[in-house]
Amino acid sequence: MHMNCRFMLPRRWGNGQGSRRGFHLGLLLVLLGSSVGSSTGQNLPMLRADGPKTVDAQGREVVLRGYNVGGWLLQESYILQTDTLNSQWRIKQGLLRGMSEAQMEDFYRQYRQNFITKADIDFLAKQGFNCVRLPFHYDLFLTPAQRQARTQVIRDPKNPQKLTAYVEQLSRWYDQGQLFAEPQKLEGIRFIDEVVRWCAANNMYVVLDLHAAPGGQGTDRNINDNFQPLDLWKRRDAKGRLIYQDITVRLWEKLAARYRHDARIAMYDLINEPHNLNAANGLSADNQELSAFYARLINAVRAQNDQHLIMLEGNGYGNEYTNLTPDKLAIRDKSNLVYNAHRYWCPNTPDAADPNPNQINLLRNLAAFRDRWQVPVWVGETGENSNEWFAAAVQGLNAQNIGWCHWNIKRVDSGAGLLRVKPYGSILTPEGRAALLRNVQFANCQVNRDVATALTKPSDFRAPFVALTIPGTIAATDYDLGRDGVAYHDDFSARTDYRDLTPTNHGGAYRNDGVDIRTSKEVASGFAVSKLAPGEWLTYTVTVATPGTYTAELRLQPGTTPGRLSLRLNDQPLGTATVAPGQQWATVALTTPALPAGQHILRLVVEEPVEQLGWLRFAPVKAGGSASGQ
Template identity: 65%
Template sequence: MSKLPVSGTSAWRFLRILCVVLCYVDGQPTEAAAQKLSMLHAQGPTIVDASNRPVVLRGINVGGWLLQESYILKTDSLDSQARIQQALLRTMPETAVEEFYRQFRAGFITKADIDFIAKQGFNCVRLPFHYDLFLTAAQRRIRTRAMQNPVNLNAYVQALSTWYDQKQLFTDSKNLEGFRITDDVLNWCAANNLYVILDLHAAPGGQGTDRNISDCLVPLDLWKRRDAKGRLIYQDITVRLWEKLSARYKNDARVAMYDFINEPNGMTAANGLAGDNSELNVLYSRLIDAVRAQDDQHLLLLEGNGYGNEYTNLTPDKLRSKDKRNLVYNAHRYWCPNTSTATDPNPNQINLIRNLAAFRDQWQVPVWVGETGENSNEWFSAAVQELNARSIGWCHWTHKRIEGATSLLRVPAYGSLLTPQGRAALLRNSEFRNCTVNKDVIAALMQPTGPPRPFAAHTLPGTIQASDYDLGRNGSAYYDTYAARTDFANHTPTNLGDAYRNDGVDIQEVTEASSKSFAVSHMAAGEWLNYTVTIPQNGTFLLQARLLNTTTTPTKLLLRLNSKSVVGTITAEPTPGWQTVSAGTATLPAGTHTLQLYVEQPGAVVHWLRLAPPGPAMPSGQ
């Protein structure tokens, strides 16, 4: 980046200050935008900065923002953004739908979200976006017509061809929403010393069969659709879009990587394609050449077939492009084992950690886990522990979602997106200030090997909510027989109650005395929960538990101090309804201790534990 000459005159001092304050001049980054970050590049299998210091990118995806995925919004029956829009258009004029989306994009992710991500210790943000944000409003209207009625698809394709030939695509960088939002994110991230990965999440035409991911009008059209001139027009448009992005950001050190195409999938012979990734090879080689032709040396992230993981005929020796510099190979890791011994017989299938590291070492290229998550805290910790040990970066999916237990932030439920009240509630609830922090998820990601830590402060005498057990790993803060999903075909949730926390512990919402809270349920024999407690002074305590017996036989729970001595036994007969059970008294020493609730005979749903001074019985409710 060129700098203003140093001068002693006030005019030059003023101009230099002005240039530092501004983030962009004619679409190019200034000193203020990139002064803390340097351009990244590949040095063999390692990502390094301009001083050749290794950089391991550990970050967060901001999914569900610039492309709505139905499960993130809890609109699963609507399947994809296009179907959500179609449903909205049945009851609202198009201008109102556009305004709703403008408001949604303005509030779902803001600088407050980026500031929060940085404060947790992450160093990058992956920005998944829809290509239609780089269309003008008039161009998007024609796409909307095709989305509403397939008979309009040919007209949209013909319009795209015309715009492409007349160079009318992606040109208005000052007004196109895609550029404006990207610039905002880059500014917010630079203020926090965070890198940004630009991710084309919904590519023109659709990169796979999964509409929820690509928001395609017709599955796999990126690879199949030809215009009247016989061109694979969506591929031409994808190249044109990356040319425009490269022209704007080629000197921008805040951008860590270009993620060309998110999760290609379904590229099989059964779906009318070669089945050997040759179509991906052709397009990736075109994209590499197009970016490098502009003297853009950014890292380029390639994603394999099969949701970003399979690289047959995409290894560096097979790529048609002759320029193999600064390539990074991606993996998306969900619902698979985290052990270092698990392996896939296909060395080009790299979502398993052993294959991932072997691929990196064989081809001497950096690898990066662009998406991972959607599991339990125990799985998160095991995954990042193994990846961190191998200096492989990763990016958690995702930052926030509606009633989400696996994201950093949980957005309150809002009702129906198809009602004015529901839409207003969604806009309000998804604001950063109205979200709940999932501190257990953050602890699992950022402290995977640390000792257990208090989830809540427990001072005795007092009441301990059963669901407020310590933060930490399975076998350390708690023990549950099923704490992580490692088989993609097994959809059994680790938390059978699907409430409050994201561990293997099963937690359900309960209502007592007209107040909603949480209770631990489905406890098997041998499972246990630990609670860090502080006892200011030696004392004798009355031990109580509020629970529900869901069986026809007595349940039996043990209270242990520091995993050794049993200080109380809680036995509950099969009585209908909630009951408060006394476990006698115990004399406990002052200090900080671990109180453990151990399941000897299962069947209890436990709401709370209470250690109170001996005397008149305390109320049995909340």
């Protein structure tokens, strides 16, 4: 996972009815199935391209909408909050300072056993997703002895002789036919087979994604896990061969030979996010190297009599396709090609366009590219933003009938993933590793319901986040599920420019909306809404259990200027609370008119700024005019 913009800069990690109909229609088409199954007896039909559409054996359109299971078969540091380590090999290097190589390998076996299981896949299916993209590292297709040779470089990465020795060893194994020679014994094959089986049991397709290619497809170690930048494109062995490219071709030959008749696999994603292939890095300015390599890979797969959909990823983190369009590729068979985009931190408006028609991460360019070249397009990654951005992105894609795959299923202590993993300490300590192995298990993860809602519900959807009753106390952070303008309004709720690093949620806690939420010791729930600016508002679906007049108390921290908050029930004003300036937490109160029994929408409106809001408490007014239940 990485950047989507045309400017190839280093990655900075950031913390409608029609749409719903399109989402469920795509799923329904998959669930209807076909009489053509895979060689393994599952009922999923083989997919193919028909002009700009992806269709099944009967020609019925199938729109794939799913989730990436990143961070599993390739660790990306930010997912585990090991950002200073920057890549998987550096995590391994740190582990080797305190354990043997056998102990490190045992830890990784346990990690891979726990991080994604059938329970995770079953959960994705229950949310309505119909595919999984499986990012993996090439080293999982090495034997233990071959991977041990790579570990020697990890132990001493600044020693060029060690890297040269590893490359020459790979070269010898390549010439002797010892790479990927017994697929059934390789860890990577076992994981693919397991995921395919789990997904097919749920009528879900799998996309195979070579996320970390031999040598590395770019400059970013977090994605590539490479020792030297761009070695896939530059590193030659003693015979003068671009040996990492030869190895990548052989890997896809072996995968194609094994899975060519397996309809449960939707498509092959040949190389994840090639990037920084440019003149500044000693390569061409127009993707010549990438075009030539894709031709090799596609021809190699087709030579195995494999007609799976093949997905290309453009330069610039998967988006720029100069010299990669079907007319430019030197391939014999131009059928069943799919073009990818990775969408992060960009506008979701249908009129936003890039002047380069081959830069396709914007919705308008993506649809125009599909229509111009009559090829399917698919968003292999999208996410890493607020729920508001998620919802706008997938609803915009759904409106164009373009499939997508969200990034990422799990993250440590983050609201942006579908599942939140509890903090575990340090991966470099025994206690931290033990906690990590526990915390990543599905049963121990917290479901971020707001993320699921953003991805699967229409633009006007609103629902209770939790059950709220009057009389009672309402945590300010338990406002309704839904988009900005429907469930809440915040003055900055989505990042649409990758250069703008303003947080959508100042505080980054509890939920992933534009609402600013901090941890707070002043509030029993542990969280408070913060930076409440004029014009912002929150809605709460409440059930008034007992009709009557109430005292409404608001627990808050004032700002440096006078504040003012008003309450409405449905469309009726309940009153306004004026807040004197200050720094200390205080409680302000107002008396409401009579509230009718039943379910209603309570709206809190910010008329003048307040620093933090912890809770709202409603207590019935007694006959003498005082409130009870304080």
